[in-house]
Amino acid sequence: xxxxxxxxxxxxxxxxxxxxxxxxxxxxxxxxxxxxxxxxxxxxxxxxxxxxxxxxxxxxxxxxxxxxxxxxxxxxxxxxxxxxxxxxxxxxxxxxxxxxxxxxxxxxxxxxxxxxxxxxxxxxxxxxxxxxxxxxxxxxxxxxxxxxxxxxxxxxxxxxxxxxxxxxxxxxxxxxxxxxxxxxxxxxxxxxxxxxxxxxxxxxxxxxxxxxxxxxxxxxxxxxxxxxxxxxxxxxxxxxxxxxxxxxxxxxxxxxxxxxxxxxxxxxxxxxxxxxxxxxxxxxxxxxxxxxxxxxxxxxxxxxxxxxxxxxxxxxxxxxxxxxxxxxxxxxxxxxxxxxxxxxxxxxxxxxxxxxxxxxxxxxxxxxxxxxxxxxxxxxxxxxxxxxxxxxxxxxxxxxxxxxxxxxxxxxxxxxxxxxxxxxxxxxxxxxxxxxxxxxxxx
Amino acid sequence: xxxxxxxxxxxxxxxxxxxxxxxxxxxxxxxxxxxxxxxxxxxxxxxxxxxxxxxxxxxxxxxxxxxxxxxxxxxxxxxxxxxxxxxxxxxxxxxxxxxxxxxxxxxxxxxxxxxxxxxxxxxxxxxxxxxxxxxxxxxxxxxxxxxxxxxxxxxxxxxxxxxxxxxxxxxxxxxxxxxxxxxxxxxxxxxxxxxxxxxxxxxxxxxxxxxxxxxxxxxxxxxxxxxxxxxxxxxxxxxxxxxxxxxxxxxxxxxxxxxxxxxxxxxxxxxxxxxxxxxxxxxxxxxxxxxxxxxxxxxxxxxxxxxxxxxxxxxxxxxxxxxxxxxxxxxxxxxxxxxxxxxxxxxxxxxxxxxxxxxxxxxxxxxxxxxxxxxxxxxxxxxxxxxxxxxxxxxxxxxxxxxxxxxxxxxxxxxxxxxxxxxxxxxxxxxxxxxxxxxxxxx
Numbered sequence: 001x002x003x004x005x006x007x008x009x010x011x012x013x014x015x016x017x018x019x020x021x022x023x024x025x026x027x028x029x030x031x032x033x034x035x036x037x038x039x040x041x042x043x044x045x046x047x048x049x050x051x052x053x054x055x056x057x058x059x060x061x062x063x064x065x066x067x068x069x070x071x072x073x074x075x076x077x078x079x080x081x082x083x084x085x086x087x088x089x090x091x092x093x094x095x096x097x098x099x100x101x102x103x104x105x106x107x108x109x110x111x112x113x114x115x116x117x118x119x120x121x122x123x124x125x126x127x128x129x130x131x132x133x134x135x136x137x138x139x140x141x142x143x144x145x146x147x148x149x150x151x152x153x154x155x156x157x158x159x160x161x162x163x164x165x166x167x168x169x170x171x172x173x174x175x176x177x178x179x180x181x182x183x184x185x186x187x188x189x190x191x192x193x194x195x196x197x198x199x200x201x202x203x204x205x206x207x208x209x210x211x212x213x214x215x216x217x218x219x220x221x222x223x224x225x226x227x228x229x230x231x232x233x234x235x236x237x238x239x240x241x242x243x244x245x246x247x248x249x250x251x252x253x254x255x256x257x258x259x260x261x262x263x264x265x266x267x268x269x270x271x272x273x274x275x276x277x278x279x280x281x282x283x284x285x286x287x288x289x290x291x292x293x294x295x296x297x298x299x300x301x302x303x304x305x306x307x308x309x310x311x312x313x314x315x316x317x318x319x320x321x322x323x324x325x326x327x328x329x330x331x332x333x334x335x336x337x338x339x340x341x342x343x344x345x346x347x348x349x350x351x352x353x354x355x356x357x358x359x360x361x362x363x364x365x366x367x368x369x370x371x372x373x374x375x376x377x378x379x380x381x382x383x384x385x386x387x388x389x390x391x392x393x394x395x396x397x398x399x400x401x402x403x404x405x406x407x408x409x410x411x412x413x414x415x416x417x418x419x420x421x422x423x424x425x426x427x428x429x430x431x432x433x434x435x436x437x438x439x440x441x442x443x
Numbered sequence: 444x445x446x447x448x449x450x451x452x453x454x455x456x457x458x459x460x461x462x463x464x465x466x467x468x469x470x471x472x473x474x475x476x477x478x479x480x481x482x483x484x485x486x487x488x489x490x491x492x493x494x495x496x497x498x499x500x501x502x503x504x505x506x507x508x509x510x511x512x513x514x515x516x517x518x519x520x521x522x523x524x525x526x527x528x529x530x531x532x533x534x535x536x537x538x539x540x541x542x543x544x545x546x547x548x549x550x551x552x553x554x555x556x557x558x559x560x561x562x563x564x565x566x567x568x569x570x571x572x573x574x575x576x577x578x579x580x581x582x583x584x585x586x587x588x589x590x591x592x593x594x595x596x597x598x599x600x601x602x603x604x605x606x607x608x609x610x611x612x613x614x615x616x617x618x619x620x621x622x623x624x625x626x627x628x629x630x631x632x633x634x635x636x637x638x639x640x641x642x643x644x645x646x647x648x649x650x651x652x653x654x655x656x657x658x659x660x661x662x663x664x665x666x667x668x669x670x671x672x673x674x675x676x677x678x679x680x681x682x683x684x685x686x687x688x689x690x691x692x693x694x695x696x697x698x699x700x701x702x703x704x705x706x707x708x709x710x711x712x713x714x715x716x717x718x719x720x721x722x723x724x725x726x727x728x729x730x731x732x733x734x735x736x737x738x739x740x741x742x743x744x745x746x747x748x749x750x751x752x753x754x755x756x757x758x759x760x761x762x763x764x765x766x767x768x769x770x771x772x773x774x775x776x777x778x779x780x781x782x783x784x785x786x787x788x789x790x791x792x793x794x795x796x797x798x799x800x801x802x803x804x805x806x807x808x809x810x811x812x813x814x815x816x817x818x819x820x821x822x823x824x825x826x827x828x829x830x831x832x833x834x835x836x837x838x839x840x841x842x843x844x845x846x847x848x849x850x851x852x853x854x855x856x857x858x859x860x861x862x863x864x865x866x867x868x869x870x871x872x873x874x875x876x877x878x879x880x881x882x883x884x885x886x
Contacts, residue, residue, distance in 0.1 A: 007615030012487065035479035040614035043486035046454065171483035172450030 001027060003037045010044040010045040016052045018387055025061035029160050035167055042164070042173040050178040052223065055275070058178075059224050062164070064185035067156035069107050069140050069192040076105045076147070079283040080191055081275055082184060083199040084207050085219070087351035087358075088242035088380075090252040091199065092120045092150075094259055097308035100147030101299040104283045107143045107191045108150050109157065113364050113372070114169075116205065116355030118249065121152050122364075125328055126250035126374030130318030135241045148312055158186040175214065181220040188225070195231040195282035197275055198222070200433075203240030203426050205351025211236065211399035211430070218433040226435045231282045237271050238426035241349040241384055244268035248363045248377010250329040251398060255379075257323050260306040267383070267428055274429045330375040332398035336405050338412045340388040344419035348384055357411025361397075361404040376400060378408065380416075384425045387417060444471060446480045446539075453487040456495045468504035478610055485607070485616040493621040495666065501621075502667050505607070505629035510599035512550050512635040519548045519590070522726035523634055524718055525627060526642040527650050527660070528560035528561035530801075531685035531823075534642065534715045535563045535593075536699040537707075539641050540751035541719055543590030544742040547726050550586045550634045551593050552600065556807050556815070557612075559648065559798030560694065564595050565807075569693035569773055569817030573761030591755055601629040620656070624663040631668070638674040638725035640718055641665070643876075646683030646869050648794025654679065654873070661876040669878045674725045677876040680714050681869035684792040684827055687711035690805045691820010693772040694841060700766050703749040710826070710871055716740070717872045727730065754765050773818040775841035779848050780854045783831040787862035791827055800854025804840075804847040819843060823859075827868045831861060 001023050009016060016024075016414040024041075027033045050058065071078055081095050096106045108440045110120035110132075134142070134151040141255040153162065161183050168174050188196055198221055201207065202214040218234035237243075244265045246255035258264055259272070277292040286292040307409030310320040322328045358364045362373035380395040382388060394416055397408035432439040446465050452459060459467075469485075470476045493501065513519055524538055539549045553575075556562035564575045577585070579592040585592040596605065604626050611617050632638055641664055644650065646658040650707030661677035680686075687708045689698035701707055702715070720735040729735040742748040753763040765771045801807045805816035823838040825831060837859055840851035875882040 004613050004615050007486075011486065011615045036477075036482040036610060037614055039479040039483040040486045040616060042484045043450075043454065044615065047486070047490045081547070140604050167479060171480055172447050172454045172487065173483060 003033055007037065007041045007044060010041060010048055013048045016054055018053065018057070021054055022061040025065055025160050026056065029065050038164070039167055039171040039173065042168055042171065042179065045179060046173050046176040049176070055178045055182060055220070056224060056227055059182040059189070061188050062158050062161045063189050065160035066158045066190065067136055067192035067275035069136060071105070071140065071143070071192045073179060074144065076103070077194045077283040077285060078105045078107055078143075078192055079195040079197070079279045080108055080188060080193055081197045081199060081279060082105060082188055084201050086201045086239040086243055087117060087205050087355040088247045088252065089118065089246045090123060090244060090246070090256050091275055093123060093253065093256040093267070094272045095276050095279065096137070096148045096150055097260065097305045097312060098241040098296050098299045099279055100308050101304040102280055102295050103285055104279065106147065106148040107139060107193070109153055110150065110152065115366065116352045116359065116364070117207070118252065118355070118358070118364065120150070122372050122374070123249045123252050124150055126253055127313055127318040127322055128328065128330075130313060131316050134316070142315055146306070146308070146311055146315055148284055150312060150316065153187055157190045161186045164217070175208070177217050177220055181217060182223060185221055185224040189228050189230065189421055193230050194284070196225050197278040197282055198232065199275055200234050200236050201239035202236050202412045202430065205242070205350070205355065206239040210303070215431060215433060215438055218437075221315065222433060222435055225342050227305050232435070233278050233282050235274055235278060235429050236431035236433065238428050238430065239351055240426045242351045242354050242380060243271060245379045245381055246377065246400065247354050247380065248341070248358050249372065249374040251377040251379060252306065253322070254326040254329055257306070257326050260300055260309055262300050270428050308382050332375040332400055334399050334401065334405050336409065337393045338395040338397055338409055340390055340392045340394050340418060341413070342418055343388060343390045344421060346386045346388060346416065346418055347386050347420050347422045348417040349380060349382065350415045350417070353382065353415035354378060357408055357415065360407040360411060361399045373400060376404060378412065379425060382416065385422070446476055450480065450484045453484060453491055456491045457529045460498055461500070462495065464497055464501040465504040467601050468501065468508055471606070472508050480616040481607070482610055482616065483524065483620065485611055485614065488622060489616050489619040490647075492619070498625060498663070499667060499670055502625040502628050502632070505601050505604045505625060506632050508603040509601045509633065510579055511633040512579060514548070514583065514586075514635045517587065519546070520726040520728060521548045521550055521635055522638040522640070523549060523551050523631060523636055524640045524642060524722060526645050529644045529682040529686055530648050530798040531690045531695065532561065533566060533687060533689070533695040533699050533711070534645075534718055536696065537565060537702055537715045537748070537764070538719050538722065539591045539593055540703065540748045540755060541739050541742045542722055542726075542748040543751050545723055545738050546728055547590065548586050549591040550582060550636070551591065552596055552630060552634055553593065554596065558809065559696070559795045559796070559802065559807070560650070561690070561801070565815050565817070566692045566695050567593055570756055570761040570765055571771065571773075573756060574759050577759070584761060585758055589751070589754055589758055591751070592780055593755060593759065596630055600633045606628045612690065615637065617726045618651070620660050620663055624660060624667060628664055628667040632671050633672065636673050637727070637769060638722065639668050640721045640725055641675065641677035642718055643677050643679050644682035645679050645873065646681050646794070648685070648798065649682040658874060658881055661861045665876060665878050674700055675878070676721050676725050678717055678721060678872050679874035679876065681871050681873065682794055683869045684816055685794045685797050685823060686714060688822045688824055689820065690797050690812070690823065691841065692799050692815065692817040693774075694820040694822060696765070697769040697772055700749070700769050703752055705743050713871050751770060751861045775818040776843050777845070777848055778839055778841045779852065780836045781838040781840055781852055783833055783835045783837050783861060784856070785861055786831065786833045788865060789825055789827050789829045789831060789859065789861055790863050790865045791860040792823060792825065793858045793860070797821060797855050798856065800851055803850040803854060804842050807884035816843060819847060821855065825859065828865070
């Protein structure tokens with residue numbers, strides 16, 4: 001295999017011949033292709049894209065570079081949800097126990113926060129003692145026993161994806177729909193799923209802000225999933241403002257406990273239920289959307305989902321008492337109420353500014369190896385379109401020190417825009433995408 | 444300096460802010476930027492190009508990364524010629540002594556052959572004992588003493604260009620007009636020149652086959668040269684067939700000796716004189732083109748250029764007797780005459796097939812570190828448009844063994860096309876490009 005000529009081929013816009021991407025992944029896995037050639041090839045892919053055949057082969061090769069969860073012969077349908085990432089997006093922590101209570105198995109392998117968006121693993125690790133580092137056998141055993149495991153990508157899963165992702169992160173080659181799709185799906189297809197629901201965010205705080213790009217990514221991932229025999233459905237949801245009130249790891253876990261107790265913010269519950277309905281339907285556990293929604297709501301009303309969450313926490317070494325006493329979660333030393341500087345209608349709550357504010361207080365990371373402070377963040381109770389009075393409380397900042405409070409307040413004053421022309425907020429759930437096409441859900 | 448964000452900026456088609464390219468080159472020089480980031484950035488440049496300001500800054504920074512020849516206070520005008528590379532292109536070996544005989548100083552720093560094109564250093568090194576590895580002080584002293592030195596890029600000259608060129612070669616990032624121009628000009632501007640004449644090849648055997656691309660590259664390099672105070676002129680010359688008869692290192696040196704003795708092939712002499720006239724004019728040594736041409740021809744007629752060539756060879760450790768006795772050059776063990784397989788008009792003599800044929804016999808290299816056999820090659824006496832009889836000798840193959848002869852004959856049968864539709868040959872010298880514009884020389 002002559003790598004420079006393959007790079008030239010892709011650079012010039014051609015499709016690489018069948019078998020080439022598989023060979024590239026195998027050679028990269030054993031370090032026969034150096035990073036400096038791979039990064040040039042990746043930039044050529046950002047430029048020229050990949051054909052469907054190339055993408056399918058790349059994804060399969062990245063999946064095949066590692067191990068996978070195996071549930072052969074087990075009749076319980078496995079379903080997972082993947083989000084492209086957002087601010088305040090904690091639906092995974094709700095859906096995992098809710099779906100497990102409905103008879104699904106949820107082998108949920110998640111990632112960490114990066115940039116302005118949060119990550120499920122960081123949220124879970126704010127629970128004292130909680131370990132997200134399960135071995136694959138342990139994760140499989142827990143899924144069979146409890147219907148759910150919440151864990152991080154192990155070294156065994158799609159190792160080539162891990163290396164490629166780290167390389168892309170430092171070489172300006174992240175924003176490529178096929179590369180994003182291959183990275184996500186090579187991991188999700190390793191979960192041994194029957195069904196997968198994708199939460200593809202659109203709006204200013206999304207990884208791909210543009211709605212058309214989001215739909216394009218959704219369709220690309222759906223094709224990859226269905227080609228591997230996994231029923232795959234996507235919802236396009238709003239990320240032009242944070243989801244729910246809490247942004248910050250422990251604060252979001254606390255909001256999840258509230259939500260599983262029936263007291264979640266309505267936007268968070270609407271998105272969670274919409275995704276949950278798709279998961280139940282895609283898993284073949286329910287045909288009727290209305291019934292599916294009621295079954296999911298019942299897991300909250302009857303306390304089953306909260307109990308399941310506690311059991312999962314306990315199984316993974318965490319302190320289950322937090323579901324009764326959220327004060328057992330890490331607490332920030334300082335807090336301050338942020339009030340409206342003027343009266344008017346709220347024009348925007350910019351999620352990116354909120355997410356970067358969490359980072360500025362130490363609650364997120366700009367590099368993979370950074371540690372996060374789980375306690376800091378925001379609880380934002382105002383939404384775009386709300387009328388507010390001057391001096392009205394809009395949010396609370398939780399920080400470790402005075403500097404953190406100031407950084408948090410600065411972020412809020414940038415994020416929360418009062419008055420001026422009011423942009424149209426995105427519908428919370430705007431599109432449903434399946435292998436058959438795109439359905440617009442709200443006008 | 445946050446490299447990923449600079450890569451992203453270029454990837455998205457933006458111009459990097461003033462000072463950025465200089466900082467990138469400085470950081471790369473001290474290995475603060477790893478190759479995997481540089482190669483992604485280079486691919487983004489292949490994609491998006493560079494603005495004039497970026498290109499000027501990049502070239503100046505590459506030049507400044509190393510040392511340069513210094514002739515301050517010396518009144519003799521320095522002039523050099525650069526070719527973008529071709530097959531059978533040996534004009535440098537003629538022009539250097541001819542110009543030195545006309546009162547110019549020629550500090551000619553050249554490169555090696557790569558791919559299907561030959562390189563001046565390889566040709567010179569076919570002369571027994573000839574050393575192209577001069578130190579900068581030695582090269583400068585020889586230029587002052589003899590009016591000419593023929594040497595290779597030292598480690599001190601544009602070291603960042605050396606590393607970038609090696610990286611581009613293996614990452615599919617060679618064909619970019621600004622990167623090519625920056626690489627060439629960062630070295631040429633290190634020669635301490637007053638004037639530079641560029642021989643930009645066009646046609647199937649050229650690095651940039653398309654005429655418009657060749658003119659674009661010429662203009663780009665002219666802008667860089669003039670911006671540095673070097674009078675820069677380009678000729679676009681034909682590389683849709685080999686130049687002259689001999690292709691192969693020692694064979695080309697032998698042809699140069701013939702040419703300096705007044706017996707050169709007419710196409711070779713026409714291109715050589717056209718370039719020489721431009722060099723004399725650009726150096727300010729002659730205003731009138733006709734007079735310049737006569738002065739150059741006189742250096743051949745009166746034997747001065749051949750004597751100068753012998754002195755240069757002697758000064759650089761080579762055996763000057765070769766100018767009297769070309770048999771002292773390395774000789775191939777075998778030769779075979781290649782005859783026309785059929786009668787008809789010669790439609791093409793493809794230079795690339797000829798060049799690759801030299802490689803196949805061991806006379807060129809596909810990788811920088813390969814050694815070349817100086818003795819092998821071709822003498823092709825037929826030209827496109829010639830009428831030939833079946834069985835008429837068209838060329839001679841010089842090889843080290845039977846396998847080489849066969850490879851050479853196979854290359855000739857691919858290269859020399861008899862009959863069929865006759866493509867229009869390019870004019871030997873088609874355009875003259877200056878800072879003022881492009882002048883078409885033949886219709």
